[in-house]
Amino acid sequence: MNDTPTQQAVVSALSAIVGETHVLTRPEETRPYCVEWRDLYFGVPAAVVRPASPDEVAGILRFANETGVPIVPQGGNTGLVGAQVPDESGREVVLTLERLKAIRDVDREGATLVAEAGVVLEEIQKAASEAGLFFPLSLGAQGSCRIGGNIATNAGGTGVLAYGNTRDLVLGLEVVMADGTIWNGLRRLRKDNTGYDLKQLFIGSEGTLGVITAASLRLFPAPKGRAVAFLAVEDPETALTLFRRFSQTAGSALTGFELMPRLGIDFVLRHQEGTRDPLEAPYPWYCLVEISSGRSEAEASELMETTLEAAFEAEEVLDGAPAASLAQAAEFWHIRHTMSEVQKKEGGSIKHDVSVPVAKIPEFLKRASAAVIEAVPGARPLPFGHLGDGNIHYNVSQPVGADREEFLARWDEVNTIVHGIVGELSGSISAEHGIGRLKRKLLAEVKSGIELDLMRRIKTAFDPNGILNPGRML
Amino acid sequence: MNDTPTQQAVVSALSAIVGETHVLTRPEETRPYCVEWRDLYFGVPAAVVRPASPDEVAGILRFANETGVPIVPQGGNTGLVGAQVPDESGREVVLTLERLKAIRDVDREGATLVAEAGVVLEEIQKAASEAGLFFPLSLGAQGSCRIGGNIATNAGGTGVLAYGNTRDLVLGLEVVMADGTIWNGLRRLRKDNTGYDLKQLFIGSEGTLGVITAASLRLFPAPKGRAVAFLAVEDPETALTLFRRFSQTAGSALTGFELMPRLGIDFVLRHQEGTRDPLEAPYPWYCLVEISSGRSEAEASELMETTLEAAFEAEEVLDGAPAASLAQAAEFWHIRHTMSEVQKKEGGSIKHDVSVPVAKIPEFLKRASAAVIEAVPGARPLPFGHLGDGNIHYNVSQPVGADREEFLARWDEVNTIVHGIVGELSGSISAEHGIGRLKRKLLAEVKSGIELDLMRRIKTAFDPNGILNPGRML
Numbered sequence: 001m002n003d004t005p006t007q008q009a010v011v012s013a014l015s016a017i018v019g020e021t022h023v024l025t026r027p028e029e030t031r032p033y034c035v036e037w038r039d040l041y042f043g044v045p046a047a048v049v050r051p052a053s054p055d056e057v058a059g060i061l062r063f064a065n066e067t068g069v070p071i072v073p074q075g076g077n078t079g080l081v082g083a084q085v086p087d088e089s090g091r092e093v094v095l096t097l098e099r100l101k102a103i104r105d106v107d108r109e110g111a112t113l114v115a116e117a118g119v120v121l122e123e124i125q126k127a128a129s130e131a132g133l134f135f136p137l138s139l140g141a142q143g144s145c146r147i148g149g150n151i152a153t154n155a156g157g158t159g160v161l162a163y164g165n166t167r168d169l170v171l172g173l174e175v176v177m178a179d180g181t182i183w184n185g186l187r188r189l190r191k192d193n194t195g196y197d198l199k200q201l202f203i204g205s206e207g208t209l210g211v212i213t214a215a216s217l218r219l220f221p222a223p224k225g226r227a228v229a230f231l232a233v234e235d236p237e238t239a240l241t242l243f244r245r246f247s248q249t250a251g252s253a254l255t256g257f258e259l260m261p262r263l264g265i266d267f268v269l270r271h272q273e274g275t276r277d278p279l280e281a282p283y284p285w286y287c288l289v290e291i292s293s294g295r296s297e298a299e300a301s302e303l304m305e306t307t308l309e310a311a312f313e314a315e316e317v318l319d320g321a322p323a324a325s326l327a328q329a330a331e332f333w334h335i336r337h338t339m340s341e342v343q344k345k346e347g348g349s350i351k352h353d354v355s356v357p358v359a360k361i362p363e364f365l366k367r368a369s370a371a372v373i374e375a376v377p378g379a380r381p382l383p384f385g386h387l388g389d390g391n392i393h394y395n396v397s398q399p400v401g402a403d404r405e406e407f408l409a410r411w412d413e414v415n416t417i418v419h420g421i422v423g424e425l426s427g428s429i430s431a432e433h434g435i436g437r438l439k440r441k442l443l444a445e446v447k448s449g450i451e452l453d454l455m456r457r458i459k460t461a462f463d464p465n466g467i468l469n470p471g472r473m474l
Numbered sequence: 475m476n477d478t479p480t481q482q483a484v485v486s487a488l489s490a491i492v493g494e495t496h497v498l499t500r501p502e503e504t505r506p507y508c509v510e511w512r513d514l515y516f517g518v519p520a521a522v523v524r525p526a527s528p529d530e531v532a533g534i535l536r537f538a539n540e541t542g543v544p545i546v547p548q549g550g551n552t553g554l555v556g557a558q559v560p561d562e563s564g565r566e567v568v569l570t571l572e573r574l575k576a577i578r579d580v581d582r583e584g585a586t587l588v589a590e591a592g593v594v595l596e597e598i599q600k601a602a603s604e605a606g607l608f609f610p611l612s613l614g615a616q617g618s619c620r621i622g623g624n625i626a627t628n629a630g631g632t633g634v635l636a637y638g639n640t641r642d643l644v645l646g647l648e649v650v651m652a653d654g655t656i657w658n659g660l661r662r663l664r665k666d667n668t669g670y671d672l673k674q675l676f677i678g679s680e681g682t683l684g685v686i687t688a689a690s691l692r693l694f695p696a697p698k699g700r701a702v703a704f705l706a707v708e709d710p711e712t713a714l715t716l717f718r719r720f721s722q723t724a725g726s727a728l729t730g731f732e733l734m735p736r737l738g739i740d741f742v743l744r745h746q747e748g749t750r751d752p753l754e755a756p757y758p759w760y761c762l763v764e765i766s767s768g769r770s771e772a773e774a775s776e777l778m779e780t781t782l783e784a785a786f787e788a789e790e791v792l793d794g795a796p797a798a799s800l801a802q803a804a805e806f807w808h809i810r811h812t813m814s815e816v817q818k819k820e821g822g823s824i825k826h827d828v829s830v831p832v833a834k835i836p837e838f839l840k841r842a843s844a845a846v847i848e849a850v851p852g853a854r855p856l857p858f859g860h861l862g863d864g865n866i867h868y869n870v871s872q873p874v875g876a877d878r879e880e881f882l883a884r885w886d887e888v889n890t891i892v893h894g895i896v897g898e899l900s901g902s903i904s905a906e907h908g909i910g911r912l913k914r915k916l917l918a919e920v921k922s923g924i925e926l927d928l929m930r931r932i933k934t935a936f937d938p939n940g941i942l943n944p945g946r947m948l
Contacts, residue, residue: 355663461934
């Protein structure tokens with residue numbers, strides 16, 4: 001490997017590959033690629049490069065691999081752990097996939113779709129829907145996140161309960177390796193036992209093993225009917241009982257079960273224009289429940305009604321609003337989807353994205369909140385998320401009137417408290433957001449030596465010069 | 475690495491680890507571990523070793539890794555590609571997991587089960603059922619195959635349509651690495667994005683990357699009702715139309731859709747005692763359809779009836795027998811499950827385990843059978859299997875009265891014909907059985923150079939001395 005090239009040499013080499021209009025260096029141009037939306041990370045790149053094809057990506061990686069230029073792959077820049085933002089060194093090149101935006105194929109018969117990495121998630125949902133099918137990945141950022149990033153982070157979201165994580169929706173990948181070789185693994189088969197399942201390594205690898213340029217995705221029959229209800233419950237124990245009831249009666253027709261505390265509703269009502277409380281009085285906890293039917297609207301509604309009736313009779317539900325229309329269902333989901341954003345308006349928020357075995361959620365919430373409030377009196381825990389997957393976004397807003405920076409300075413301390421309890425309950429410190437830069441140090445604490453060693457061996461085997469997203473995850 | 479030790483040295487080292495009664499060398503003792511049931515492979519081992527714990531497995535691998543003794547991990551010895559049988563060198567040690575047979579834990583609340591590698595699949599099904607839950611992996615060999623082998627081969631079976639392959643049922647693994655290090659990755663979480671998903675590498679790796687000693691598995695709510703029907707159709711096109719109809723109306727409640735030709739029924743009736751034709755007259759093709767309901771027997775039956783009614787009206791079904799009882803449903807499934815075994819009684823059978831995109835199945839069957847019969851006049855194609863997954867066991871029985879050996883001598887030639895068509899349809903030459911020794915040469919033909927290269931890099935990173943199942947898969 002030669003000496004690291006100067007910024008000028010990098011820009012000129014990249015320009016030769018993608019054309020100079022697609023190599024950005026001026027701060028006002030590169031800024032959107034270098035800040036992430038929660039303002040936790042801000043970096044300075046050598047350049048932002050915008051290739052338009054897998055071949056151009058290959059050319060960039062070949063150059064980087066030969067010269068040792070670090071590459072930071074980026075999708076929609078909506079990641080939550082700083083994996084997609086350059087560091088402060090001025091050496092890293094951000095490789096955005098935003099121009100690889102073709103949906104190459106929709107196969108209605110085979111229920112598959114091949115999309116390039118830069119396609120926005122919402123566009124994939126739309127394309128599936130136009131073919132009379134359904135792509136179930138759904139999350140708050142779906143209007144701006146890109147499928148390549150979703151795959152590189154194994155995104156979760158609200159559809160996991162019935163359809164699995166992003167990992168479960170990917171049938172094949174096209175990946176550019178560190179040395180610029182293109183692996184065409186765009187298979188579309190449900191079953192293929194020919195060798196190691198390589199695509200699994202790239203899914204969730206946060207750009208550290210290769211650059212995903214396209215994917216073939218599984219589509220599903222579109223639900224013919226949906227029923228959504230917004231339900232008030234006394235506490236997480238009851239929410240869990242209610243979840244079990246719905247699982248039992250609806251089975252795989254239960255497509256959503258989200259838990260939210262009153263504080264989250266308060267924040268949304270206070271900061272998100274046009275929202276209103278679905279229920280007449282305030283309650284301590286809420287569940288957002290969705291049932292889908294492959295057959296009819298009526299079946300979904302009936303299933304919701306009979307289950308709700310039984311839940312009311314068993315006094316599990318304090319009050320409830322079944323959505324009377326599609327618009328109202330969308331309103332309910334909107335409350336859930338904006339619960340992350342609105343926290344910004346209440347000052348500092350210390351965040352956790354954890355999972356525990358589903359049955360342990362009430363214990364986790366009780367213990368975590370007691371411990372956090374003991375350490376930071378006045379702190380306001382706002383735990384919400386995917387109860388059915390055991391995945392809680394355990395966020396903590398600062399005490400009212402406290403100093404933002406002072407509160408945020410206790411980030412690691414609060415993390416240690418919460419993650420300690422997660423560990424005792426055999427949970428995960430990153431259920432769906434990944435590791436990136438935010439949790440890199442934590443990884444060494446929660447993984448065994450052998451597991452870290454195996455990960456490093458794979459990293460070395462795939463990216464011997466260490467040019468792919470260095471310092472992220474590993 | 476020292477010189478390869480003598481057989482005596484191997485036996486004495488292994489005896490020191492597991493006790494000498496668990497190191498087998500006499501041919502009458504080792505034979506059951508060295509022949510596979512279709513008589514395609516027969517090997518001569520240095521010894522068969524029977525460890526009773528992960529620690530003993532670790533001790534064996536440590537010794538093997540230091541001395542270069544090749545290890546052949548074995549579960550229930552039901553594999554179909556020769557991966558689990560020693561070669562003829564007399565150097566290989568068969569490591570059977572049969573004594574690791576504890577079900578360590580059944581968590582009813584969390585719907586997970588932790589089983590050691592040697593637990594027979596049927597016992598896991600039973601343990602799940604006793605806990606009021608359901609483990610969906612189901613295949614002909616379930617009375618003797620062991621879960622470690624199922625995972626190492628990513629077994630498919632008849633439940634894939636609704637529940638996925640074995641890969642989709644595994645939440646975590648315990649694996650002994652080539653150097654004897656034990657990786658405890660027995661997680662039980664639905665969501666965990668902390669680093670590369672290492673378990674995926676071991677699933678389907680056929681014992682070449684590590685020895686699986688235990689697994690945590692996903693359980694599901696037990697279906698409360700099942701409806702099974704045995705249906706006659708004119709041709710595979712109609713079977714596909716029928717499959718689509720059932721998919722549409724039943725959605726994820728469609729838990730089985732198998733295709734069988736008349737010849738298969740003839741074979742079963744001829745060679746399997748106590749079976750009878752479910753229908754009164756013979757028909758060219760059959761579909762075995764299963765619908766499950768999470769709610770009731772009645773719901774499953776009603777869904778079956780209404781869908782069947784519509785299918786009869788559309789003239790997709792020539793005749794049909796809905797199972798009138800659980801016993802009759804079991805009879806129908808028995809016909810399907812014995813279809814593999816009975817082929818032995820009709821002389822030589824050249825086998826393929828292929829998948830193509832579901833919509834291409836009719837084209838594949840038409841082209842493959844025409845080409846095979848042209849090459850081997852009188853040959854009797856018997857394609858059957860999992861239509862809903864695109865996975866067909868395309869077996870070809872010898873012409874009536876032909877010489878068995880002469881017919882089997884054309885194995886490669888017939889493979890080339892069938893796999894050629896599979897390739898043109900973007901299919902897989904091994905949908906669920908794996909590669910092993912049987913398809914090792916074929917692998918190089920169907921994989922790109924970069925994919926083989928990536929596989930080799932992983933193999934070298936995990937098993938640098940090449941002691942784990944050498945000559946299998948790679």
